[in-house]
Amino acid sequence: MHSSITKKLAITLLAWAIALVVFFPIFWMILTGFKTEGEAVATPPSLFFEPTLSGYHEVMARADYVKFAINSVVVSLGSTLLALLIAVPAAYSMAFLPTPRTRGTLLWMLSTKMLPPVGVLMPIYLLFRDLGLLDSLSGLIVIYMLMNLPIVVWMLYTFFKDVPKDILEAGRMDGAGTLQEVLYLLVPLTLPGIASTGLLSVILSWNEAFWSLNLTTSSAAPLTAFIASFSSPEGLFWAKLSAASTMAIAPILILGWMTQKQMVRGLTFGAVK
Template identity: 60%
Template sequence: MSQGQRIRWELTLLAYLAAGIMFFPIFWLFLTGFKSEGDAIAIPPKLVFTLTLESIQEALTRSDYGLHFLNSIISALGSTALALILAIPAAYSMAFYPTQRTQGLLLWMISTKMMPPVGVIIPVYLIFRDLRWLDNVWALALIYTVMNLPVVIWTLYAFFREVPHEIMEAARVDGASIPQELLRVLLPLSVPAIASAALLSIILAWNETFWSLNLTAAQASPLSVYVASFKTAEGLFWAKMSAASMIAILPVMVMGWLAQRQLVRGLTFGAIK
């Protein structure tokens, strides 16, 4: 008994330690964001320092932080909204009116998520160039929609399949049309699933960096590209870099904390039960 408890206690400590190590780089980034440039590169590293909001203020007011933040919001929220609009009817159709082809169709949709972006970047780039869509944030949002559509459809489909058909039938008996059935019965029931699909889609779009680097420039680039511009400002502006990075990752990290359970479901497509 006492031995069992001792082992548990040690394991607990080990778990805290592991969590601390994993989180440390993020903690250090946040800390540096509140330092002055001098303190940021001080050796030995300073755990105690004069807290300043200077770097954050500067990062926010410097150049076009607002523009890039807005681009991140447009591309992440815009693509998520569009993905939901497309995915809800599709998932509804597949979950409630499956045919012989439904399963193959769903697997095909999931398979598009497994296509590496480099496999399609060149033609997409050329098409964007010809359409004059390069450096256009809405065009980037369209690509993010395509990128996240399989995840969103899958998440909703998995949830819709669990909805008792009796509920839908009851509405039907009351003479509801299909749009009514969808909007008034199914959607209110599905708020948790829609929220988790949306969270996942926002997180993935917000952090996406391959498409944004290749398809956007000064006007449409989201924070991922803007933060990458610090890669050459080595050594000199760590506090500012940290402040800019902190604000770039914080909103989505909080969402990630909220969506950790749905993450497994959404990204494994039910391969893990």
């Protein structure tokens, strides 16, 4: 009995320690956003200081945060919806109507994630130029959808695999067509899984910085471009950069906080099998 309490305590402490280590950079960034530029680079770093909003004021004066934030919301939600729209039927057919090539197709889809994006920058840039998609929200939505599609299909595939075939069969006996089967049986049964997949896709799109920096200029630029405009090799802008970063991650951090139960459930779903 005694030893199990000690064990529990040790595990709790360890979990707290790991959480602190992981969260510390974010905490430090939030703190730095409220410092002056001088305090931000002071050695030894100051933990207690008079907080100021001057970093935030300057950031707001230099760039239109709301415009960037709206673009981020539109692009990450749009790309996630589009990805789900394509991935649900794809994962359905792979989970319930597998062929000998299904496994290979799944692996091949994942292999597209192994290529560094810069390797296809030029062809994509030229395509986008000719299609008039440079600096457009629709272009970015398409790219993010393509970027997340392999992961979304994989995750949905594992969730769908857990649904007993008999349930779908029973539905079919009652006269449900494929569409009804998916809409009224499969989707409601796996809704938590679909939700966590969607959340992950939103987060990945929100944080993506390579394509958003390369394919947008001003009108479709999301928050990653907003942060990038404050990172500088010359001069001291740490407080402003931290303020801008805090503003950029705040919405997604809050969303993550609110939905952490679903997230954890979704992410550990396949692992326990």
